[in-house]
Amino acid sequence: MKTRNYGQGIVLLEADSNYTILHKTDGAREISSYTMKWHIERLGTEIILIRPIRKFCVNLQFLKAFNGNFFLMNHFKRPIPVSRRRKEQVESQLHKYMNQSNSN
Structure with a gap:
């Protein structure tokens, strides 16, 4: 696996057992x-990731929409659900990211 620009172009990670x-x-x-x-x-250190549910980890650079229960991503057709247990944490991380993006 390449180490230089490793995270470039990654929309999301999907867990599948130990893969x-x-x-x-x-x-x-x-x-x-x-x-x-x-x-x-x-x-x-390369990209900003949020893990809304155990199976997925999303790159916020490619976030299209968030309605409180689902993420919609650019370059990915299925909606990514947010688990009830992680909802508050995800919303605070997303809010923090949006504030950083707006200040830059």
Whole structure:
């Protein structure tokens, strides 16, 4: 796996047992034998990620819409649900991201 610009073009990560599927902007999917936790630790400095549900981790740069229960992403057709347990945390992270984006 390339280390330079590793996070570039990643829309979201999808967990599948001990594998991770990386969904990219061009519609390509890359299957990795590393866990989602490994990818999150690695991508944490490159892109802004939110994990709304155990199965998905989304890149906020490609966020199209959020209605409180679902994320809609650019370059990804299915809505990403937000778990009830993580809803407050996700909303506060999203609010923090939006404030940072507006101030820059």
